[in-house]
Amino acid sequence: MAGMKTIGAKLYDYIDERVKIKELVEYMGSKVVPKHGHSIWYYFGGLSLFFFIVQVMSGILLLLYYRPGADSAYESVKFIITTVEFGWLVRSVHSWSANLMVLMVFIHMFSVYFTKAYKKPRELTWLSGMALFGLSLFFGFSGYLLPWNELAFYATKVGTGMAGAVPFIGDFILQLMRGGSEVTGATVTRFFGWHVAILPAAFTVILTVHLILVQRQGMSEPEGWANKPVSEKLYMPFFPSFLLRDLLLWLIALNVLAVLAVLFPYGIYPFHWELGIKADPFLPPPLVIRPEWYFMFAFQTLKMIPALVMGIEGEILGIFGFSIAGLIWAIVPFIDRSKPGSIKAKLFLIFGLCAVGFILVMTIIGYLVE
Amino acid sequence: MRYLYKLLAVLVMSAVFSLPSLAVENNCQSCHADWEDEGGPASMWDGDIHKEVGLTCADCHGGDPTLEDMDEVRQGRSYVGVPKTVAIPNFCGRCHSDPSYMKKFNPSVATDQLDKYWTSIHGQLNEQGDAQAATCVSCHSVHSIQPAKIPSSSVYPMNLPGTCAECHANPIYMKPYDIPTDQYDKFVGSVHGRQLLEEEDLGAPACNDCHGNHGAAPPGLDNISAVCGTCHARQAMLFAESPHKEAYAKAKLPQCETCHSNHDIIQPIDEMVGVGEKAFCARCHDADSDSKGFETAAAISDLLDSLVRIERMAEATIDEAEIKGMSVDNERFALKDVRSALVESRTLIHSFDLEKVKPEAEKGMQLAAATHLRGLDIIEDYYFRRKGLAISTIIITLLAIVIWIKIKRFDNS
Numbered sequence: 001m002a003g004m005k006t007i008g009a010k011l012y013d014y015i016d017e018r019v020k021i022k023e024l025v026e027y028m029g030s031k032v033v034p035k036h037g038h039s040i041w042y043y044f045g046g047l048s049l050f051f052f053i054v055q056v057m058s059g060i061l062l063l064l065y066y067r068p069g070a071d072s073a074y075e076s077v078k079f080i081i082t083t084v085e086f087g088w089l090v091r092s093v094h095s096w097s098a099n100l101m102v103l104m105v106f107i108h109m110f111s112v113y114f115t116k117a118y119k120k121p122r123e124l125t126w127l128s129g130m131a132l133f134g135l136s137l138f139f140g141f142s143g144y145l146l147p148w149n150e151l152a153f154y155a156t157k158v159g160t161g162m163a164g165a166v167p168f169i170g171d172f173i174l175q176l177m178r179g180g181s182e183v184t185g186a187t188v189t190r191f192f193g194w195h196v197a198i199l200p201a202a203f204t205v206i207l208t209v210h211l212i213l214v215q216r217q218g219m220s221e222p223e224g225w226a227n228k229p230v231s232e233k234l235y236m237p238f239f240p241s242f243l244l245r246d247l248l249l250w251l252i253a254l255n256v257l258a259v260l261a262v263l264f265p266y267g268i269y270p271f272h273w274e275l276g277i278k279a280d281p282f283l284p285p286p287l288v289i290r291p292e293w294y295f296m297f298a299f300q301t302l303k304m305i306p307a308l309v310m311g312i313e314g315e316i317l318g319i320f321g322f323s324i325a326g327l328i329w330a331i332v333p334f335i336d337r338s339k340p341g342s343i344k345a346k347l348f349l350i351f352g353l354c355a356v357g358f359i360l361v362m363t364i365i366g367y368l369v370e
Numbered sequence: 371m372r373y374l375y376k377l378l379a380v381l382v383m384s385a386v387f388s389l390p391s392l393a394v395e396n397n398c399q400s401c402h403a404d405w406e407d408e409g410g411p412a413s414m415w416d417g418d419i420h421k422e423v424g425l426t427c428a429d430c431h432g433g434d435p436t437l438e439d440m441d442e443v444r445q446g447r448s449y450v451g452v453p454k455t456v457a458i459p460n461f462c463g464r465c466h467s468d469p470s471y472m473k474k475f476n477p478s479v480a481t482d483q484l485d486k487y488w489t490s491i492h493g494q495l496n497e498q499g500d501a502q503a504a505t506c507v508s509c510h511s512v513h514s515i516q517p518a519k520i521p522s523s524s525v526y527p528m529n530l531p532g533t534c535a536e537c538h539a540n541p542i543y544m545k546p547y548d549i550p551t552d553q554y555d556k557f558v559g560s561v562h563g564r565q566l567l568e569e570e571d572l573g574a575p576a577c578n579d580c581h582g583n584h585g586a587a588p589p590g591l592d593n594i595s596a597v598c599g600t601c602h603a604r605q606a607m608l609f610a611e612s613p614h615k616e617a618y619a620k621a622k623l624p625q626c627e628t629c630h631s632n633h634d635i636i637q638p639i640d641e642m643v644g645v646g647e648k649a650f651c652a653r654c655h656d657a658d659s660d661s662k663g664f665e666t667a668a669a670i671s672d673l674l675d676s677l678v679r680i681e682r683m684a685e686a687t688i689d690e691a692e693i694k695g696m697s698v699d700n701e702r703f704a705l706k707d708v709r710s711a712l713v714e715s716r717t718l719i720h721s722f723d724l725e726k727v728k729p730e731a732e733k734g735m736q737l738a739a740a741t742h743l744r745g746l747d748i749i750e751d752y753y754f755r756r757k758g759l760a761i762s763t764i765i766i767t768l769l770a771i772v773i774w775i776k777i778k779r780f781d782n783s
Contacts, residue, residue: 078699081697082697082699082700083700088697089755236781240776240780241777241780241781244773244776244777244780245777247773248770248773248774248777251766251769251770251773252770254766255763255766255767255770258759258762258763258766259759259763262755262756262758262759263759264695265695266695
């Protein structure tokens, strides 16, 4: 063991001599994480990262067999799940992990909002997080079409159609997304490009910035700690206590993922992803056209808005409303300068609760009215 | 001069019949509508194809439709009035047998209906002056005539059996002809009748598909297979090459009908082949006097039974795999091939040749066996997945416990 240590120490010295990691190690060693009743919310960012890593790994494996295009996408996915050794497992893991990642991202975002962890000096962390949130949704949207099955085809047709309803630039966005005026093989190729090249590259860069910011700024302390005596504040060392807890949660998440992926390779109704029949624009649309669950609230809202509201097209009004709400949500660190307990703070709390309530209610209605 | 008058008369008549679309005042319909009950010619006329193409009452019945006095109309030289029943075929045939006239409405329309009619049983009875024999209006109705492709037409495929049955299922009406009147009841319960009337499959045969329509006649012993063979071509061809063709001819047995009957053809079952209780083969071939035919029938029956059994076994295995949530798309395709082999084997029975049935049935059995084995592999894979999951879950859980102990130790220290 002594010999091993010597080799380890030598290796450490070798690296430190060249890239100066001693300072970084010392910095990490001195890092602490606040310990309080709401510490659990600190872990959801890590869980989102875990599922992203699973996505990258399972995505690369799928890439070995997946072939984009109207004539090959469906066939290659079918080949993966029926013929490729453990192909069914890789696709199942990729699908489950995608949904769990979005769920973790949602929880992480709302936990940051309600603990007001976005406040100064973490405005940029929030903004980068919002960008990652948007990219996660786009990951889901673009990946949904890739199997080129009936449901994906019509969901993409409806989804891109909604984007096309945006005034002035709608048609341009629609053409840009579809690669033409209709959802065709060109759309699959285009979505494939977004899904495996552009989005991962953008996500990785922004994720790196996000993680650096989190590491530099440390975990945000609860607002109530500002006036608390130092002696009453509890901390745990980032390394190894927090990191080990993170690792423990990652292992639990891996276990849950494995159980779900093996026992329910095609999801659980209504969150399922059976391959079904191949997309065919000439076939009548299926009875139920359903987007991914995380788009259901928007889909349902746009469905419920009347065709004309005070002379304005309902769909355009809905998209405009979502855009305004999204913008306010994104810039909340810059407009929320409230003090804890103030009326303004309560207003932001109500705004957040309304957002969560709205998303939950609309999602439930969306699934019930089917 | 007399010839000149005749020529003039012909020209006038031609003008009356060949210029139907001239918009003249139609007093026929307005007067008839006033004094007729509901269901009379005037009320039915609105849905008639002849009205749709621009013809008027006068185009068939003659007379001057612009006249308001009925007596004056009757006195008119062109007035034809209501034809006698036996005269109806020629009455309709004036136009429908005239290609140059009919092509004005539809260049591809047939004009041989009248010629065919005279060859039919109906036409022959009509020639003998039988007013009961079916004429054009018996099937096509009168004054509400619609083309056969219109669903409300009396000769639309799904309505046609009922139209024929109006006479042929009426024992009193059919009494003079001494023929059965149960054809319709039999047809309704037959495989053809159910397909046409219950499944609304217009590809299934109605009466006219076997008996003809305008030239309607019961098929004779020799041409039954030709009638059935228009749809069941492969079976007819195999039968024609089989030793049964000659044997049936000698015994004066109808070909397809001997085993399948005529109007009450049921869905064929495998038990019809072989030497069992329900088997038709055993009616002629018995073990003592005809051992070769008896053995062939038994062997073909055994082949079919084996193929059906193994197909069901493979299907059950694939069903079980599917219920377990496994993907069995490829195996379902293989089962379709097995089904095709079974259908082909059943078709080849009409050759009554074991050497022809055997290769196809064996091909199906091999494929079914392979599919069954593949299904067993998939079910085994299902359990393998669960075992793998259990092992990996235990390993991950143990690792998590170790980390949890480590965390506790750090916390305590």
